[in-house]
Amino acid sequence: MGKLKTRLILAFLSIILLPILTTGATLALQSSNIEAQEERVSQSHQQVEEWVNQELAENEISHVDFNGAVREYSTDIVIKNTNEEVIYQSSDEEFSEGSMENLPPHSFSVTAGDGTTYNVEVRSQIDLTQQILQSIFISLGVGLVTLILLITLWTWYIARTILLPLREIYIATEEVKEGNLDYPLQYKKKDEIGRFVGGFNNMRLHLKQLREEQQQYEDSRKQLIASISHDLRTPLASIKGYVEGLQDGVADTEEKQQKYYQVINRKTDQLDRLIEDLFKFSKMELQQFPVNQKLIDSRDFLKDVLEEIETEMDKKDTHLIVQQPIPSVTLSIDPDRIVQVITNITENAIRYGAEHLTVSVEINENGEYQISFQDDGSGIGENELDKIFDQFYRGEKSRSRELGGSGLGLSIAQSIMNQHSGRIEVQSKHGQGSTFIVILPIKGNS
Structure with missing residues (x-):
């Protein structure tokens, strides 16, 4: 009861x-x-x-x-x-x-x-x-006084414990209707009204969270539009300028023409990366970012991925060092998505000045598969470490745009890791390089 x-x-x-x-x-x-x-x-x-x-x-x-x-x-x-x-x-x-x-x-x-x-x-x-007769009247009088006192006390008590909270609930609903979601109810008793008040407060907080998420989404949408406008306009303007230069005959030598073609090619690659990141981001926002996990051998997988990365890095004068041996365990992953994570990390290292990138793999003390990427690039400032996984965040923004970064790569990588029940950790100091650590659960380990 x-x-x-x-x-x-x-x-x-x-x-x-x-x-x-x-x-x-x-x-x-x-x-x-x-x-x-x-x-x-x-x-x-x-x-x-x-x-x-x-x-x-x-x-x-x-x-x-x-x-x-x-x-x-x-x-x-x-x-x-x-x-x-x-x-x-x-x-x-x-x-x-x-x-x-x-x-x-x-x-x-x-x-x-x-x-x-x-x-x-x-x-x-x-x-x-x-x-x-006097005794009868006294007894009836005492009973009547008792009745009046009880009615008065119970009326006060019910008004204080039931009617007043109901009035507060009514006022709170009016506040919520007007958009004020910072109006908590303070009723603390654990009865039916207390449970109702608790449910109302939970609903209010949930609505507040939804509104904040909606506002954050709107802010992200506006930021996305602004980023797209700026990030696409810059390489397009460069491409247009160099194409016009070729049309007008400004590049009047073979050497100059090759230089123009290289710049156009580089800017086209930059556009391609931006559009690809935006496409992945849109998929992620719409929860249409598929992860098709399957069982693979970690050593075979990493060996193939790192060989491809090494080939690309050699073209950009960055030396890849892979510490041996690579542990062989069974992982349940989507290989394409994990390749995206690894590629994003290695490309960031190259983009921000790394000449050497060392990859080490081990089973950590928690029984997880840990892949560490240590570079000697420009590093990340301490005040930026907790922001680098935010959408559209870019350290040294002007330089990032110049290098073609969208500010979405690490956010997408973190989303992929979350879908694999894994995580990314980072250790870095400005001017001393960075270490990104990719941690994945091993199949069969809890």
């Missing part, structure tokens, strides 16, 4: 039962007081009877001070002779056996010392009927 439901049932039962119990308890207490009073009245009647018997036995009735007994025992006394003639009466009221205002009178006969017989009636001056 939920806590809120329990509270409501408890409120309902207490409002019904507690006033009844309080009334009953007060009435029982008052009844015990009345019974004790009746007992005292009965005792006083007996005492009066004993006193009258003693006084009339010793004195004539005319010499007995009945008024003293009336005062001492708080009673009224009526004395009659055998002819029902009143000899003494302490009160003007007549006694009645059926009186509803008090207890029935106590009657007895007494024989005086002179042999005369008298009939005596004694009645208490205490009105027990009035006390009974």
Whole structure:
């Protein structure tokens, strides 16, 4: 049973039962007081009877001070002779056996010392009927006060624990509707309302996260458009300029023409890289970046990949050093995608001035396959290390554009590694080269 439901049932039962119990308890207490009073009245009647018997036995009735007994025992006394003639009466009221205002009178006969017989009636001056009615009214009053207090307390409690949170929820929904997602609800109790408030806060945070992601996506889209405009315009302008130079006959020698052709070819390659990166990025954003994993031998795979890279690096005067032996394990990877990662790392090393690139492979202490690429290039500043995997981020931006970087290569590489349950780590200092570490899980290892 939920806590809120329990509270409501408890409120309902207490409002019904507690006033009844309080009334009953007060009435029982008052009844015990009345019974004790009746007992005292009965005792006083007996005492009066004993006193009258003693006084009339010793004195004539005319010499007995009945008024003293009336005062001492708080009673009224009526004395009659055998002819029902009143000899003494302490009160003007007549006694009645059926009186509803008090207890029935106590009657007895007494024989005086002179042999005369008298009939005596004694009645208490205490009105027990009035006390009974007063006790009933007091009990009902206590029950009514208890009922009012309970209604007041439960109304305050329910308003504070149910109605007030509901009002806060309503205000929060209005704030969310107006776009304010920074309006948390502070209700901490773990009841139905608490769970509802928790769900509302989770929904609010989720909406806030979605809005932030949407804003980030919009910012990325705008940045993408700006990057495309700038990055494509620059090589296109160069190509156009050199083509016009050829058309106008500016390159009037064979050597000059070859130089123009080389620049056009280089700028075309740059355009090709930019367009390819943008295509991969679009696929990645649309979650259409397929990864087709299969089981391969790590040594055979790396040997083929590094031989191709070595051939390309020789053309660019960069020396590749592969430390042997290369461990042979079974990897579950998409070879084409991992080649993209490795190619991106090696091309960055060449692009940023590396003359030597050392590749070492090992099984690390966590049982993972670790491939390290250490270069002697320009390195990365410490303040840039945590940004290089961000989309469109480029260290030394002007130089990056000149070298044809899109700022997407490492972001794409990191996405590929995430899809392989692996990761990329980097260690670098400005002017001292960089070390990129590609870590992949080994098939069969947890």
